[in-house]
Each structure stands twice: as C-alpha cells, then as structure tokens.
Amino acid sequence: MLTFAAGPSKVYDTLPQYLAEAYSQGILSANHRSASFMNLYQETERLMREKLHVPEDYKLLFTSSATENWEIISQSIVHRASFHLYSGSFGKKWIEFAKYILPGTGGLKMAADEVIDVAGLDIAEEFDLIAITQNETSNATQVGMEYLEQIREKYPEKLIAVDTTSSMGGIHLNFELGDIWYASVQKCFGLPAGLGLLILGPRAIAQTQQKGERGRYNSLNFMLENAATFQTHYTPNVLGIYLLNRVLHDIPEIQHTDKSLRERMLKLETCIAQTSSLRLLVANEKSRSTTVLGVSGPEELISRVKKEAEKAGMQLGSGYGPLKPTSFRIANFPAITDAEMDKLIGFLANY
CATH class of the missing domain: 3.90.1150.10 (Aspartate Aminotransferase, domain 1)
Incomplete structure (x- = not known):
C-alpha cells in the first residue's frame, strides 16, 4: 500500500539497503561512547551543514521525538516565558505543554488562511522566546521565511524557536532566522519514526548555559556537554542516526x-x-x-x-x-x- x-509517511525505497548495511557494519551493536559512534555523529552533523545549509556555529542534537523538544525548550532555555504563534492543533499542544512548565506562557492563534501580521504584533518584554509553528501538519499551513525574517528584525533581542517537524529536509530553511529548530525524521527525511532533531544556534546555547538548568534526563546543558565530543547524554537511537546519515549522503542539496x-x-x-x-x-x-x-x-x-x-x-x-x-x-x-x-x-x- x-x-x-x-x-x-512513506520511507525511502533504499531503506532495505541501508538496514542491511547497518547490520553488516555492526552499527546495531555500536556503543554510543565508541569512536565509531562519535564519527557517525560528527559526519551526520557535517552532512546536515552540507545538504541542509545548517550554519557552522549551530549544533545538532538528537532527541526521541519532535514532541520531546517542547519540554526541553521550556525547561532548559526559556528564562521567563515564551510567546507562541500558531494556527493548528500541534501549535496548540506546544503552547499548552509549555504552560505546564512556565505558567506565564502566552500566544496568538491565527486562522488557517491568515498570515502573521508582524507589524501588528505586540509581544511584551516578559517573553524572552517566540515560538513559531512553521509548518502545521494538522491543517496543512506554513509560515514563510519572509515572515520569520520580519519577526527577527522586529524582535532582535528575543530567541526564536521554530517547529519544522513536517518541513525540515523538504524546503529550504534559513536557519539564521531562528535560534532553535526541531523536527522528526518520519516525514521529509523518509525514515521510520523514533528520532527527533534539535538544532541550536549560539544565542540559544548561551541562554541555556546562563539558565543553568540541570538534573533531568533531558537537561539541555547535559546534552550539550556530551555533544561537544559527539556523544549523547544517554543511549540514543543509533540505528535511526545511521539511517539519517545514509539519507543525507544520498539526497541532493x-x-x-x-x-x-x-x-x-x-x-x-x-x-x-x-x-x-x-x-x-x-x-x-x-x-x-x-x-x-x-x-x-x-x-x-x-x-x-x-x-x-x-x-x-x-x-x-x-x-x-x-x-x-x-x-x-x-x-x-x-x-x-x-x-x-x-x-x-x-x-x-x-x-
């Protein structure tokens, strides 16, 4: 079918070949502290820069899903509260999830046929992060890069987090217009579910370090310390990372x-x-x-x-x-x- x-969604037709290669190369048994895994991580990050044009000073992290990143962002990055721009069910879930961690979270819901009126936006100083659902899977809408550029220009002091769960790997994203980007591999990357991607710019990393949140399984400072040597905080989906690496090798820019x-x-x-x-x-x-x-x-x-x-x-x-x-x-x-x-x-x- x-x-x-x-x-x-549909996985790449080359997936059986990738799986066979993963088995023959021993990647299914690879220790995530081993040199082979660290090399895999490093090469995957390099390919993200080469194929998706992720800037050199942005860091790739691996999570369990795009949804996990909702918690990580509110828990480890946002200082006071985030302000969410959304039009559909997944954007609504993100803001509701954020409110459990930071009750001062606010937002603006738009109609599906509505584009962001950046000139009319009034985001208070208390919100140190703007959360944007760039591609809303539930109602098939998206926010164009031109609107992200306008928001960046209007609010240069605020961090911008962007949900690209169903667009990363499919459309050309200007990563410099945001500080935090996340996705999952089961959509435009053509892979089975079970691996989330979190990409952080230098301002997001600096704010994470300043906040200093630690002690949880997915505390971002813990993840970043491990990522500095191309390791993960705990045992990751090694097969998923390998498959992502193979896809990135084979796709065009x-x-x-x-x-x-x-x-x-x-x-x-x-x-x-x-x-x-x-x-x-x-x-x-x-x-x-x-x-x-x-x-x-x-x-x-x-x-x-x-x-x-x-x-x-x-x-x-x-x-x-x-x-x-x-x-x-x-x-x-x-x-x-x-x-x-x-x-x-x-x-x-x-x-």
Whole structure:
C-alpha cells in the first residue's frame, strides 16, 4: 500500500539497503561512547551543514521525538516565558505543554488562511522566546521565511524557536532566522519514526548555559556537554542516526529538493482546484504548506475518496482533529516519487 499520510509517511525505497548495511557494519551493536559512534555523529552533523545549509556555529542534537523538544525548550532555555504563534492543533499542544512548565506562557492563534501580521504584533518584554509553528501538519499551513525574517528584525533581542517537524529536509530553511529548530525524521527525511532533531544556534546555547538548568534526563546543558565530543547524554537511537546519515549522503542539496517539491505541489493543487467536488483546505496560497496539502469536501465524499484510493493501492492521510470527517491530507515528501504522485493526481482528477 502506497501511503500519502502526513507522517509517519512513506520511507525511502533504499531503506532495505541501508538496514542491511547497518547490520553488516555492526552499527546495531555500536556503543554510543565508541569512536565509531562519535564519527557517525560528527559526519551526520557535517552532512546536515552540507545538504541542509545548517550554519557552522549551530549544533545538532538528537532527541526521541519532535514532541520531546517542547519540554526541553521550556525547561532548559526559556528564562521567563515564551510567546507562541500558531494556527493548528500541534501549535496548540506546544503552547499548552509549555504552560505546564512556565505558567506565564502566552500566544496568538491565527486562522488557517491568515498570515502573521508582524507589524501588528505586540509581544511584551516578559517573553524572552517566540515560538513559531512553521509548518502545521494538522491543517496543512506554513509560515514563510519572509515572515520569520520580519519577526527577527522586529524582535532582535528575543530567541526564536521554530517547529519544522513536517518541513525540515523538504524546503529550504534559513536557519539564521531562528535560534532553535526541531523536527522528526518520519516525514521529509523518509525514515521510520523514533528520532527527533534539535538544532541550536549560539544565542540559544548561551541562554541555556546562563539558565543553568540541570538534573533531568533531558537537561539541555547535559546534552550539550556530551555533544561537544559527539556523544549523547544517554543511549540514543543509533540505528535511526545511521539511517539519517545514509539519507543525507544520498539526497541532493536542499535547494534542489525545495524546487522539486514546490513544482510538484503546484501540480497537485491545480488538480484539486480543477475537480468538480474537492476543494483546497487552505485557500490562501501564502499560508498553504509546501509539504502537506489539505483537501476538503462533504463528509460522505471524503469517506468515499479515501476508500476508493485504498482500493487503488493508495492510502490518504486522514484529516486531523475536528477536520477529520471533512478533509484528508496528502504528504508531498521527498521519499514519494514523481511517478507515485502522478498516479495519485490521476486518481484525484476523476472527482
């Protein structure tokens, strides 16, 4: 069954080869304090710089999931409170999670078709970090780099944390516009779930050290001390890191992937717009995601399309939360081939 779910989504077709190589090379038994693991960590970080254009002074850390990073950020980095800009369910979960740790947390919820009105933003001095859900998987929206640039210019003294769970590895991110970036590998990296990525800039590292939070399993100072010698604080998902390394070896530089996904998404959007009964979930193209497309319609129709797609060997992602009955989501991730996407477009064109 070919899956277009928004995550976990389709893995790369080369995954069986990578797994066989991991076994033959002994990586499945590698100690995370060994030279072989440290070399793997170091090379993976180098490849993130080479392929995704992560700046030299930004540090790559490994976590269990993107969700774990919510706790790490509030626990180890934020001094007073964070201010969250979001439009969907995952952004809402992030702010609610942060409030458990820092009750003074605040935020602004936007409509799916709304872009950030940076000129109209008024974020008080008490908030030392701005949290932005750059790509909201639940409602297929995104925040363009131009808005991050405007926020950076307006609030240069505040740290910026960016959720790119369903966009890192798919679109060209300007990492210098944020201090904290995080993602998971089961979306644009085309890998099985179980590994989170946390990328920290020098200002975020400095604030972490200044706060000095320690004593927890995932205290960031503890993680950073180990990462300085390319080790992890506790036993990591070594296989996941190896698979990420192999994917990074084989993929093109991010500007090429970005161009390909944008062209493919345009074909997909055009197909939906030309159908007689399906509609784009997000009408405003400026807030519409490049890597996840939301499609809406009457509940009966959405159910029928999903069932008929399965009969044709394709699984569409369900809508999320309150959008589940009247929408489905389509992943536009790099592991999905052009031929597979063309097959889906041909199927959807009949509606």
